[in-house]
Amino acid sequence: MWLANESRIPSSSSSPSPSHTCIINSHQLSECCVGWTRVTRIISHILTMLTLNLNAISSSSVLFLNLLHRTNADTLSLLASSLVFVSDHNLFTVMLSPLVAATRKFKSFQLKAGFWESIKSGLMKNNTTQVIDPPSVDEEDEEPLPQEFVLVEKTEPDGTIEQIIFSSGGDLDVYDLQALCDKVGWPRRPLSKLAAALKNSYIVASLHSIRKSPGSEGNEQKRLIGMARATSDHAFNATIWDVLVDPGYQGQGLGKALVEKLIRALLQRDIGNITLFADSQVVEFYRNLGFEADPEGIKGMFCYQL
Amino acid sequence: MFLHGSISAPHPPFPGLRLSPGRAHGRQVAMAASSSRGGEGYPLTISDEKLESRGFAVRRGAEGLELEELNAVFVAVGFPRRDPERIRVALEHTEAVVWLEQRKTRRPVAFGRATGDGVFNAIIWDVVVDPSFQGIGLGKAVIERLLRELLGKGISNIALYSEPRVLGFYRPLGFVADPDGIRGMVYSRKHKKK
Numbered sequence: 001m002w003l004a005n006e007s008r009i010p011s012s013s014s015s016p017s018p019s020h021t022c023i024i025n026s027h028q029l030s031e032c033c034v035g036w037t038r039v040t041r042i043i044s045h046i047l048t049m050l051t052l053n054l055n056a057i058s059s060s061s062v063l064f065l066n067l068l069h070r071t072n073a074d075t076l077s078l079l080a081s082s083l084v085f086v087s088d089h090n091l092f093t094v095m096l097s098p099l100v101a102a103t104r105k106f107k108s109f110q111l112k113a114g115f116w117e118s119i120k121s122g123l124m125k126n127n128t129t130q131v132i133d134p135p136s137v138d139e140e141d142e143e144p145l146p147q148e149f150v151l152v153e154k155t156e157p158d159g160t161i162e163q164i165i166f167s168s169g170g171d172l173d174v175y176d177l178q179a180l181c182d183k184v185g186w187p188r189r190p191l192s193k194l195a196a197a198l199k200n201s202y203i204v205a206s207l208h209s210i211r212k213s214p215g216s217e218g219n220e221q222k223r224l225i226g227m228a229r230a231t232s233d234h235a236f237n238a239t240i241w242d243v244l245v246d247p248g249y250q251g252q253g254l255g256k257a258l259v260e261k262l263i264r265a266l267l268q269r270d271i272g273n274i275t276l277f278a279d280s281q282v283v284e285f286y287r288n289l290g291f292e293a294d295p296e297g298i299k300g301m302f303c304y305q306l
Numbered sequence: 307m308f309l310h311g312s313i314s315a316p317h318p319p320f321p322g323l324r325l326s327p328g329r330a331h332g333r334q335v336a337m338a339a340s341s342s343r344g345g346e347g348y349p350l351t352i353s354d355e356k357l358e359s360r361g362f363a364v365r366r367g368a369e370g371l372e373l374e375e376l377n378a379v380f381v382a383v384g385f386p387r388r389d390p391e392r393i394r395v396a397l398e399h400t401e402a403v404v405w406l407e408q409r410k411t412r413r414p415v416a417f418g419r420a421t422g423d424g425v426f427n428a429i430i431w432d433v434v435v436d437p438s439f440q441g442i443g444l445g446k447a448v449i450e451r452l453l454r455e456l457l458g459k460g461i462s463n464i465a466l467y468s469e470p471r472v473l474g475f476y477r478p479l480g481f482v483a484d485p486d487g488i489r490g491m492v493y494s495r496k497h498k499k500k
Contacts, residue, residue, distance in 0.1 A: 189426070197423040202399075231429075233421045235396035236388070239429050263493060273492065275429075277465060280487030291491035297470035300490020301481035302463070303453060 145264050151207070151257055159214035164225070164254065168265045170204035176224040184244050202232035203269075205262040207245070207254055225249045228258045230266060230274075238266050240276040259289055348454035352443050362415065362444065363407045364451065368397040371405060375413050383434050401428065404451045406444055416444040420452050420464070428456045430466040449479050465490075 145168070152164040174195045181189070198204050207226030213219070225246040232238035240262065245255045266274055277300050278286050283293055294300075354364045365371070373390040381387050397403060401424060406416040415436040422428030430452055435445040456464055467490050468476050473483060484490075 193425040196425045197427075200423040200425070229423075231421055231423050231427065232399070233396040233419075233431075234399040235392045237421065237429070237431060239421075239427070241423070241427055275467065275490065275492050277488050278491050280489065283489050283491070286491050290493050290495065292494045293489040293491045295492045295494065298467050298490065298492070299470065299473060299483040300465060300488065301468050301473070301476050301483045302465045302485050302488070303480050304482050304485070 144268055145261065151254075151261075152252075160211055161214075162209055162211045164249075165208045165210060166205065166257065166261055167208065168203055168205045168261065170198060170201070170206075170229075172198070172204065172206045172208075172224055172227065174198065177227060180224055180227065180244060180246060183246055186244070198229065200231065201229040201241075202234060202238060203262060203265050204229045205258055205265070207249075207258055209249070226254055226258050228262050230262060232266070232271055234269075234271075236271070237273040237275065238271045240274065255285070256289060259286075263289070348450065348457055350447070350450050350454070352447050357406065357444075357447060358409075360442075361409050363409055364447070365405045365407050365414075366403065366451070366455070368394075368400075368403050370407075371397075371403075371414060371417075376405075376417060379414055379417060379434050379436050380432075382437055385432070385434065402452055402455045404448050404455070406448065408439075415439045416448050418445075418448040418452050420456055422456075422461060424459065424461070426461065427463045427465070428461045430464065433466075445475060446479065449476075453479075467492075 147169045148165060148167040150163050151166045154162045156162065174191055177194060177198070178188070178191060205228045206224060209221075209223045209225045211221045223246075226244065226249065228240060228243040230238045230240045240259065243255060243259060245258070263274060276286065276291065278291070278293070287293070357364055373393050376393065377387045377390065397419070400419045400421050402420040404418055405414045407413065408415045416434065416439065418430060418433040420428045420430045430449070433445060433448060435448075453464065466476070466481065468481070468483070
C-alpha cells in the first residue's frame, strides 16, 4: 500500500520544521511492510524499485537506502530493505520492506556488498529514466490494521503537540457525537437512538484529537473530530453511513483517511461488498477513494412510501 | 412519480444519509415522528391468508429455511451460489428476513432480507423469486412485509440496490432511484486511485 500524505517524514539529515505536520512513521511503516515469500519476486521487485525516475525529487529530498541481509544458506534468509523517497512537493513516500523467507528448497540469496554499493551510487546520480509503478500489493499480505493508532502528529510553535488518533473500536461518547453532529449542522437525533445505531453498527471508526501542552504534566485535551460507521451482515455486504469531520479539521485529508481506514478494516474482515449512498456533491470524493457509482447500471433506490 | 399522489408540492428532501460534512441532514427526525404507516398500518396487496390459500406460507426469520434450497433459488435467478456457512452468518446478523414457503414442497420460493442499524437506516438485499413462481405477486408480498416490519421499528430510511431490469418492479412499491441526486456507490478495488 502506497501512502501519499500531506506530511514529511523526518529524516536523520534534516530536522522537521515545527510548523509542518509530521507523520508518525512507526505504524505506517509497519502497514507498508509486505510479506514476500518468493525470492525471485523479491529480486525482480528490488531491481525494478531501484531504477526510479528521480526527476521529481528536489535537491532537498532525502534518500536513504537501508539494506539488511543475512546469508544463511541453511535456515531462513531474510532480506529487508526500505527505500524512502521524499520530495518537497508531492511528498510521495515509497516504502518497500520485503521480507523473504527462503527455505532450503530455494537457492539462498546472497548479496555482494559491491552490488548494493553500485546501485546506491547509481541512485544518487539522479540519472534514471524509468518510472516504476509500485509493485502491486495484495491486501491479504498487509499487516492487520491496528485498532487504534496515531494518524497525524503536529507540533505547534509553542511546543503543543496535537495527535489525531484513528480508532475502529467504536469507543466514542455519544454526547461527543451529538455535539459533533450539531457542529456540522445535522438535525438532532435522539441520544438513545444514536447510541443504539452505534451499537448496531459493525464498525464505528472515529478520529480524536489529543492535545498536550508542554509542561502541562500529562494533562491532555481529547476531542472527537470525526466519525464514520458501517453496518453489515458480517459476511457479504457492508454500507457506510454518517461520515463526518469537524469543520475545523476539514480540508486536511482526514475524511479521506477515515473512510480509507474503514474500508481497510472491512476488507480485512473479508466483507466483499462495500457500499454507500453519496450526495451528489461528494460523489467525486468517493470516486477518488475507489467507489463506483451505478456499477453495471445498478441504481440506489429509496423508499418514499412512508 | 410518488405513489400517494395527494401531495401536490414536491416531496420533502430526502432525509437521511448526508455523507458530506457540514451538509444538513434533512428532515429525518420530523419524518420519523410523523410516520403513520408503521407496523400494522402498512398496506398489503395480498394478505397472509390469501397467500396461504394459494399454497404459500409467509415465514419470518431464518428458522426452518434450508440454505441449500435458498441457494437453488439464487442460482435459478442468476445470483452466485454462496457458502451456506456464510449465509448462516449473514442471516444471524440480518435484521429482517421474510420468505415464502411453498407448502406442498416445503421449499422457499421467494426471499428477501434487510440489514441496518435498527434505528435509522436499513438496506434490503437478496430479493429473489423462483422463476417458476414469478409474476404472481410473491416478490411484492415479500417487499411489503419487509417494509412493514422495518417501518414498525421506526426505521424511515430504507434503501436498496436495484439491477436495471427490475427498477420497474420497485417503483410501484414506492422506491425512487437517485432521489435528490443521491447515488448508490460500490467499492471496487481495481478502480482505486492511489
